[in-house]
Amino acid sequence: MSEKRPLDIVVISDVHLGIYGCHAKELVQYLDSIDPKILVLNGDIIDIWQFSKRYFPKAHTKVIRRILKMIGKGTDVYYLTGNHDEALRKYAGFELGNFTIDNKLILDVDGKRHWFFHGDVYDVTMKNSKWLAKLGGKGYDILIILNRLVNNILESMGREKLSFSKKVKHSVKQAVKFISDFEQIVAEIAIDKKFDVVCCGHIHQPIIKEMQHNGKTITYLNSGDWVESLTSLEYSGGQWQLYQHPVTKTKVVLPDEEDEAPLPWEVSKVISFPAQ
Numbered sequence: 003m004s005e006k007r008p009l010d011i012v013v014i015s016d017v018h019l020g021i022y023g024c025h026a027k028e029l030v031q032y033l034d035s036i037d038p039k040i041l042v043l044n045g046d047i048i049d050i051w052q053f054s055k056r057y058f059p060k061a062h063t064k065v066i067r068r069i070l071k072m073i074g075k076g077t078d079v080y081y082l083t084g085n086h087d088e089a090l091r092k093y094a095g096f097e098l099g100n101f102t103i104d105n106k107l108i109l110d111v112d113g114k115r116h117w118f119f120h121g122d123v124y125d126v127t128m129k130n131s132k133w134l135a136k137l138g139g140k141g142y143d144i145l146i147i148l149n150r151l152v153n154n155i156l157e158s159m160g161r162e163k164l165s166f167s168k169k170v171k172h173s174v175k176q177a178v179k180f181i182s183d184f185e186q187i188v189a190e191i192a193i194d195k196k197f198d199v200v201c202c203g204h205i206h207q208p209i210i211k212e213m214q215h216n217g218k219t220i221t222y223l224n225s226g227d228w229v230e231s232l233t234s235l236e237y238s239g240g241q242w243q244l245y246q247h248p249v250t251k252t253k254v255v256l257p258d259e260e261d262e263a264p265l266p267w268e269v270s271k272v273i274s275f276p277a278q
Contacts, residue, residue: 015203045084
């Protein structure tokens with residue numbers, strides 16, 4: 003195995019474990035390639051909204067195993083809740099060793115105040131019409147399934163892949179306006195709260211950019227997602243960079259690891275009673 007890249011902070015979000023569109027195998031490859039001091043899971047890691055016992059493949063379980071492995075090796079892991087895993091919000095403030103569940107995270111990094119949170123709290127659709135947002139989530143998953151089928155056909159014909167959702171986002175004016183409004187609202191609130199850097203997920207739009215409000219500047223970060231973008235944010239050497247995982251035409255095959263320790267819910271306790 004190649005040597006892992008040492009990093010100060012890694013941020014991933016919107017993995018959506020438990021849905022068809024999740025690129026879990028690629029995420030396992032990525033997690034196997036890095037050695038971060040801090041890992042921020044910035045919401046919607048497990049898609050509890052659309053969770054089904056019938057669909058949770060081995061690769062999705064491997065993502066959880068890799069994160070547990072990182073915790074065991076000393077990485078500080080912060081699980082920040084999103085809208086698709088909002089059921090975990092009642093556990094905000096939970097700490098166990100170097101693992102924390104919370105709704106937000108504030109870090110002073112090299113003299114700059116950083117604010118990490120998922121972002122759904124500043125989404126008008128989420129606040130006013132949760133049922134509509136959930137319906138949209140299911141529609142998004144169906145769109146991804148259709149997209150995969152079409153891309154399989156295009157690949158077999160030797161043609162370039164398409165992204166349905168990106169085309170929708172960039173062609174529908176309201177979608178473009180929503181993304182712009184979201185970024186601006188987040189930036190303005192972060193500046194008012196005197197932060198230097200704000201980091202979100204939620205809208206599946208990976209970016210690093212400077213934004214202004216009232217004559218002040220803030221760095222806005224978005225870690226993207228692992229449904230389409232396959233991106234993360236990495237902090238090393240005093241600067242943030244956007245990581246883009248390579249997408250290959252060949253099928254991703256993960257090695258079998260027979261010696262992997264069972265997950266907590268897979269462990270059964272053996273009890274024996276002495277004969278009377």
